[in-house]
Amino acid sequence: MTDRVAVRMSGIVKRFPGVVANDGVDLEIRAGEVHALLGENGAGKSTLSNILTGLYRPDEGTVEVNGEPRVFSSPRDALEAGIGMVHQHFRLVATFTVAENVVLGESGGSLFMDQEEVAARVRELSDRYGLAVDPSARIWQLSVGEQQRVEILKVLYRGAKVLILDEPTAVLTPIEARSLFATLRAMADEGRSVIFISHKLGEVMSVSDRVTVLRGGRTVGTVNTSETSTRGLASMMVGRSVEFERVVRDNPADTSVTVLRVDEVSANDDRGRASLHEISLTVGKGEIVGVAGVAGNGQRELAEVISGMRASTAGRISVGDDIVKSGKARSAIARGIAHVPEDRLHTGLAASHSVEDNLALKNYRTSTISKFRLLKRRAIREQATTLVERYDVKTPNTTTPVRLLSGGNVQKVLLAREFSALPKVLIAASPTRGLDVGAIEAVRERLVAAANEGVGVLLISEDLDEIMSLADRILVMYEGRILDDVPAEGADRERIGLTMGGSNAQEVAK
Amino acid sequence: MRSPIRLERRLEQPKWLNWAVPLISLVVALVLGAIVLWLTGKNPIDVYQRIFERGFAGKKAFSGALEMATPLAFTGLCAAVAFRMGLINIGGEGQFYVGAIGAAWVGIAIGGAPTGVTIALMCLAGMLFGSIYAAIVGILRAKFNTNEIITSLMMNYLAGILLNYLIFNSTSYWRNPDSPQFPKSKDIGARADWNTYKIFGIEMPIAFLIAMLAGVALWFLYKRTRFGFEVSVIADSPKAARYAGIRTSSTIVIVLALSGALAGLGGAADVGNFRGLLDAKGLQMAGYGYTGIVVAALARRNPITTIFVAIFIGGLTKAGYSLQGPDFPSGLVGTLQGLILFTAVAGEILIKYRLRTNLGRATAVAA
Numbered sequence: 001m002t003d004r005v006a007v008r009m010s011g012i013v014k015r016f017p018g019v020v021a022n023d024g025v026d027l028e029i030r031a032g033e034v035h036a037l038l039g040e041n042g043a044g045k046s047t048l049s050n051i052l053t054g055l056y057r058p059d060e061g062t063v064e065v066n067g068e069p070r071v072f073s074s075p076r077d078a079l080e081a082g083i084g085m086v087h088q089h090f091r092l093v094a095t096f097t098v099a100e101n102v103v104l105g106e107s108g109g110s111l112f113m114d115q116e117e118v119a120a121r122v123r124e125l126s127d128r129y130g131l132a133v134d135p136s137a138r139i140w141q142l143s144v145g146e147q148q149r150v151e152i153l154k155v156l157y158r159g160a161k162v163l164i165l166d167e168p169t170a171v172l173t174p175i176e177a178r179s180l181f182a183t184l185r186a187m188a189d190e191g192r193s194v195i196f197i198s199h200k201l202g203e204v205m206s207v208s209d210r211v212t213v214l215r216g217g218r219t220v221g222t223v224n225t226s227e228t229s230t231r232g233l234a235s236m237m238v239g240r241s242v243e244f245e246r247v248v249r250d251n252p253a254d255t256s257v258t259v260l261r262v263d264e265v266s267a268n269d270d271r272g273r274a275s276l277h278e279i280s281l282t283v284g285k286g287e288i289v290g291v292a293g294v295a296g297n298g299q300r301e302l303a304e305v306i307s308g309m310r311a312s313t314a315g316r317i318s319v320g321d322d323i324v325k326s327g328k329a330r331s332a333i334a335r336g337i338a339h340v341p342e343d344r345l346h347t348g349l350a351a352s353h354s355v356e357d358n359l360a361l362k363n364y365r366t367s368t369i370s371k372f373r374l375l376k377r378r379a380i381r382e383q384a385t386t387l388v389e390r391y392d393v394k395t396p397n398t399t400t401p402v403r404l405l406s407g408g409n410v411q412k413v414l415l416a417r418e419f420s421a422l423p424k425v426l427i428a429a430s431p432t433r434g435l436d437v438g439a440i441e442a443v444r445e446r447l448v449a450a451a452n453e454g455v456g457v458l459l460i461s462e463d464l465d466e467i468m469s470l471a472d473r474i475l476v477m478y479e480g481r482i483l484d485d486v487p488a489e490g491a492d493r494e495r496i497g498l499t500m501g502g503s504n505a506q507e508v509a510k
Numbered sequence: 511m512r513s514p515i516r517l518e519r520r521l522e523q524p525k526w527l528n529w530a531v532p533l534i535s536l537v538v539a540l541v542l543g544a545i546v547l548w549l550t551g552k553n554p555i556d557v558y559q560r561i562f563e564r565g566f567a568g569k570k571a572f573s574g575a576l577e578m579a580t581p582l583a584f585t586g587l588c589a590a591v592a593f594r595m596g597l598i599n600i601g602g603e604g605q606f607y608v609g610a611i612g613a614a615w616v617g618i619a620i621g622g623a624p625t626g627v628t629i630a631l632m633c634l635a636g637m638l639f640g641s642i643y644a645a646i647v648g649i650l651r652a653k654f655n656t657n658e659i660i661t662s663l664m665m666n667y668l669a670g671i672l673l674n675y676l677i678f679n680s681t682s683y684w685r686n687p688d689s690p691q692f693p694k695s696k697d698i699g700a701r702a703d704w705n706t707y708k709i710f711g712i713e714m715p716i717a718f719l720i721a722m723l724a725g726v727a728l729w730f731l732y733k734r735t736r737f738g739f740e741v742s743v744i745a746d747s748p749k750a751a752r753y754a755g756i757r758t759s760s761t762i763v764i765v766l767a768l769s770g771a772l773a774g775l776g777g778a779a780d781v782g783n784f785r786g787l788l789d790a791k792g793l794q795m796a797g798y799g800y801t802g803i804v805v806a807a808l809a810r811r812n813p814i815t816t817i818f819v820a821i822f823i824g825g826l827t828k829a830g831y832s833l834q835g836p837d838f839p840s841g842l843v844g845t846l847q848g849l850i851l852f853t854a855v856a857g858e859i860l861i862k863y864r865l866r867t868n869l870g871r872a873t874a875v876a877a
Contacts, residue, residue, distance in 0.1 A: 056518075073516075307753070308755070329752060329753060329754065330755030332755075343749070346747050347747070347749040347753050348750070348753060349747075349750060350746040350747045352746045353746055357739070361750070361754045362754055362755070364736060364739055370736050373735055373736045373737065374734055375734055375735060375738075375739060377734070
């Protein structure tokens with residue numbers, strides 16, 4: 001790392017209708033450093049990076065690149081100045097090859113591309129930075145981790161000196177994340193600058209040289225990573241220190257009463273391939289059962305089968321003594337199954353609908369909300385006003401579309417609806433993913449409170465820490481089967497980790 | 511090359527855009543039409559003035575506009591109802607024919623019944639036929655996920671062929687046996703003439719009143735009922751609908767059946783209130799179903815606005831027919847309608863996105 005400043009943003013202000021996303025942000029990026037941009041959801045990280053890459057224009061403030069003031073009017077301008085963005089959601093053409101994707105949209109390119117030459121350059125770049133990927137492979141054949149490498153190659157190919165990565169590890173397995181970090185380090189060592197946007201404290205500590213923390217659209221400060229700690233960063237981020245410990249329950253689980261029983265259930269995934277193989281599990285009254293596993297091992301299908309969104313091909317599901325009809329969400333709702341899905345904004349909620357409509361999304365059929373098939377708009381509004389207050393949803397009013405709310409408030413709307421239905425069973429899929437520290441804490445408190453009231457909670461999460469700290473019992477899923485079932489108290493992390501990776505699958509299965 | 515303008519997605523869609531954008535679209539369409547007229551050596555202001563006089567000014571002109579607006583109001587509602595759920599029903603045309611066939615059948619069969627009974631039964635028959643015909647499209651979509659644009663479009667041709675068969679190529683129940691040289695349907699008008707009311711000197715066909723009632727009823731259905739809520743959730747996010755236990759498949763079939771019922775009702779009105787017979791050729795020439803799509807697009811899927819837009823397009827069409835002649839090109843009104851659809855659809859983008867210019871900034875980058 002040198003002291004040469006590659007990018008300096010000063011006094012950046014960006015307003016959107018009703019929100020000031022950036023309110024005087026300062027950021028200084030040096031050449032050859034990995035610089036983490038840390039902040040809660042809605043702290044202004046994405047807006048700031050969108051300004052730096054030319055997607056938005058700041059209302060006030062200046063951007064300097066290598067000491068020269070610049071104004072970007074498009075991402076292409078920014079790229080010409082050497083600033084490239086690796087988006088969280090990939091922008092790749094699935095049927096094109098890696099090489100084709102890399103040159104796609106390149107300015108000043110000729111009509112025909114020299115496949116060989118591009119492939120050679122791509123190979124050279126991938127060797128240099130440890131971005132192993134075959135230039136002639138087609139995107140749809142690649143894993144998510146490999147697709148991300150293609151995104152990085154795209155930016156490098158165009159000669160970016162400053163790379164912005166927006167929550168790059170959100171989609172990666174721990175091993176892939178480690179190799180990404182090595183790549184980032186290699187790029188920094190060559191004098192490039194890496195801006196690493198994240199809200200995972202552990203990652204920031206292990207990968208970055210310096211950290212700039214944003215809160216509420218303002219810069220809290222920039223610190224050298226070596227001179228701070230996870231706890232220090234957390235308190236900068238939320239303005240108070242947050243404890244991560246195993247939760248002590250006031251009202252422990254009563255496992256003599258089974259609220260949810262899943263009996264040898266099998267199901268297919270979206271492509272019709274078997275993805276759940278005769279899964280059996282039970283959740284007791286007030287029990288939190290954690291389902292650990294690497295994403296894509298059938299967790300989503302499990303949640304969908306139980307909540308009636310997906311038909312099972314065998315087996316049965318019951319709540320108490322009542323059978324839940326296969327593939328009938330209405331039946332699952334009627335039996336008292338609440339569901340907090342992974343995809344909150346487009347599955348759990350209707351994004352363009354108002355807060356009040358979304359709060360009525362599951363009980364609009366009940367007599368409190370509708371009579372003779374007519375909606376009682378006033379009852380909908382009253383219900384929303386009560387819930388918004390009780391669940392502390394920050395929204396301008398109850399008619400605001402939920403897509404305009406921040407991630408944490410979106411989740412609060414969803415939880416408010418699901419918890420207020422007084423369910424017997426709650427299926428929570430990655431309920432804290434993508435949320436900031438404050439919101440994570442609030443969501444966890446709600447889950448524990450629900451369990452204390454006797455709700456059986458099935459907590460599906462990739463975050464092992466979360467499961468270890470909340471669950472009474474841990475199930476480990478691998479390739480559509482439950483390979484392990486252990487009490488959370490004193491559970492052996494190593495063993496769970498290995499089972500998640502399928503390494504000791506055979507031994508456990510025996 | 512940098513484009514001098516670009517689109518930025520609006521976070522919020524201001525309410526005033528909902529009426530301002532269609533209005534601006536309309537003005538732009540008229541300006542483009544004026545350019546076309548001017549290029550062909552006509553005086554645009556003069557032509558527009560004559561369209562206005564013939565189409566809307568005065569009691570007689572306005573009565574004509576209402577008459578022409580009636581079928582368009584029904585087909586417009588037909589398209590709007592389906593658009594609201596994100597279904598593109600291009601089949602209003604065919605559903606209109608089939609509704610007309612059904613209503614004509616009943617009209618011929620119950621000849622001599624009291625007017626009120628005749629109107630009610632013909633309307634019911636038109637709705638039933640139209641809805642069944644459209645429900646086929648809905649079932650195909652719900653069961654096999656076929657594209658409703660294509661199936662509904664193809665079924666328009668089927669309906670046209672059926673219409674020709676019944677009147678020209680067979681001795682069907684509908685065909686008038688007394689006119690073997692000039693094939694036409696049996697006469698219905700004499701036996702079942704629907705009421706036309708005079709309000710302030712303006713002739714208001716009863717079918718237009720029915721269309722207005724339908725518009726208000728649909729508005730209520732979509733705004734205030736559980737069914738309307740379900741439709742809007744499906745339109746917003748099919749996954750969220752499935753999650754909430756909304757029966758998406760049956761809702762698709764119901765919405766298309768409703769859409770077809772409206773077009774079928776239009777067909778019944780055409781037979782009963784206006785032509786007095788099943789006019790196979792005339793129906794296919796008119797193309798009400800396709801014009802209805804223009805009406806619904808310009809009305810931005812709002813059922814009440816659809817009625818007003820239908821009057822506007824109706825007056826325009828009427829003026830086009832009556833002005834046709836050497837100094838008034840016959841294709842002009844069609845061209846204007848096409849331009850209106852084009853600008854209305856383009857205007858839709860402006861409601862979702864805002865335009866930003868790069869001018870001025872571009873030089874700063876170059877510096």
